[in-house]
Amino acid sequence: MSGSRSLFGGDERVPLRDRIRSRIHRWIVRAHRAAAFPATVLFILYDTDIHPSYGMTWRKKLTLARRMHRNTRRIRSLTSYKAHLAMAAKLLEISPEVEGVVVECGCYLGGSTANLSLACEIVSRELYVYDSFEGLPASDPRDKYGSEMTEGFLRADLERVKDNVRRFGAIERCTFVKGLFADTLPGHEPPIVLCFLDVDLQASLHDCIRNLWPKLTDRGYVFIDEYVYTDFCALFWSERYWREFFDADPPGLIGAGSGIAVGSYYLGPWSEIGVTPIQDPASVAYTRKDFSGFWNYYPDANVSEVRAVGSARELVQDPDQRTAEDESEDDAEREAAR
Numbered sequence: 140m141s142g143s144r145s146l147f148g149g150d151e152r153v154p155l156r157d158r159i160r161s162r163i164h165r166w167i168v169r170a171h172r173a174a175a176f177p178a179t180v181l182f183i184l185y186d187t188d189i190h191p192s193y194g195m196t197w198r199k200k201l202t203l204a205r206r207m208h209r210n211t212r213r214i215r216s217l218t219s220y221k222a223h224l225a226m227a228a229k230l231l232e233i234s235p236e237v238e239g240v241v242v243e244c245g246c247y248l249g250g251s252t253a254n255l256s257l258a259c260e261i262v263s264r265e266l267y268v269y270d271s272f273e274g275l276p277a278s279d280p281r282d283k284y285g286s287e288m289t290e291g292f293l294r295a296d297l298e299r300v301k302d303n304v305r306r307f308g309a310i311e312r313c314t315f316v317k318g319l320f321a322d323t324l325p326g327h328e329p330p331i332v333l334c335f336l337d338v339d340l341q342a343s344l345h346d347c348i349r350n351l352w353p354k355l356t357d358r359g360y361v362f363i364d365e366y367v368y369t370d371f372c373a374l375f376w377s378e379r380y381w382r383e384f385f386d387a388d389p390p391g392l393i394g395a396g397s398g399i400a401v402g403s404y405y406l407g408p409w410s411e412i413g414v415t416p417i418q419d420p421a422s423v424a425y426t427r428k429d430f431s432g433f434w435n436y437y438p439d440a441n442v443s444e445v446r447a448v449g450s451a452r453e454l455v456q457d458p459d460q461r462t463a464e465d466e467s468e469d470d471a472e473r474e475a476a477r
């Protein structure tokens with residue numbers, strides 16, 4: 140997302156003054172990124188939950204962060220090394236005893252793939268990379284973000300991606316699966332500890348969630364790149380969606396709208412990004428299989444009403460904790476019913 144701002148529009152015929160200004164903006168963003176690098180590494184990777192068996196000394200953390208940073212300049216990447224580092228931090232927290240692979244849906248040229256493969260190398264996990272390798276698919280007319288214009292956009296063929304990952308990542312960790320998500324993801328078998336979905340279209344996000352959520356481990360992560368679009372984020376809060384497809388409450392999303400805190404300045408909303416040209420939406424958002432994004436407090440509702448509209452697990456009252464007031468209210472109701 141961070142790099143995708145200019146993808147749908149070129150800047151030919153832009154007046155010289157504007158081109159100079161945008162060059163200065165780019166320079167400021169780059170300078171901030173470089174100056175913030177040590178703090179970014181410190182804040183994201185100073186994590187006492189990192190599993191000791193990975194032996195992550197500060198030297199190793201710095202090496203990983205430096206390689207990730209460099210890779211996003213060597214391979215044109217549409218997501219930031221900060222987002223990749225945040226995913227690495229969560230991966231490093233997972234005990235090696237938890238069985239599962241990492242999945243990436245939507246790799247474009249392989250910048251995020253190379254970086255995820257480096258993290259996978261440290262934690263000894265396999266990385267499954269799903270993409271059409273032919274760019275965005277033909278769009279579904281119900282998809283708010285697809286159009287005739289987007290078909291084939293962001294095309295990068297498999298050999299080119301492999302070459303990038305071979306040069307800058309850990310290709311021996313990767314399994315590449317070519318095809319449309321709707322065709323390939325139903326065949327995914329191994330349990331998943333973390334997946335990164337950077338897929339640009341609502342229909343594609345649906346295909347990913349529908350097929351991969353059931354394969355997530357109990358505390359498995361889903362990271363998304365489309366966090367600046369509140370309607371993409373809405374999937375993770377939609378009671379209808381989760382009831383319909385999983386008979387569950389929505390999990391919610393950390394970072395909806397402006398991304399998780401990775402040391403970037405980005406206030407949003409995305410539609411007004413032009414008024415803050417040096418803000419850098421270089422983040423990511425995530426949820427986890429065990430999270431809850433379900434609101435169940437309605438002051439005017441009684442317990443049975445709330446139970447009827449959602450799971451409301453917390454509202455099932457323990458009979459041992461009932462007060463004398465509860466009992467006398469129940470007695471009064473029974474009396475009234477007679």
Ligand SMILES: C[S@@+](CC[C@H](N)C(=O)[O-])C[C@H]1O[C@@H](n2cnc3c(N)ncnc32)[C@H](O)[C@@H]1O
Nearest residue numbers: 216217218245246247251271274319320337343
């Ligand atoms: C924004 S790019 C990924 C960028 C990449 N993660 C990065 O950081 O540079 C989106 C990718 O999703 C793929 N894609 C989107 N929808 C798809 C679908 N339904 N099936 C297969 N690939 C799809 C496109 O081919 C494209 O490579």
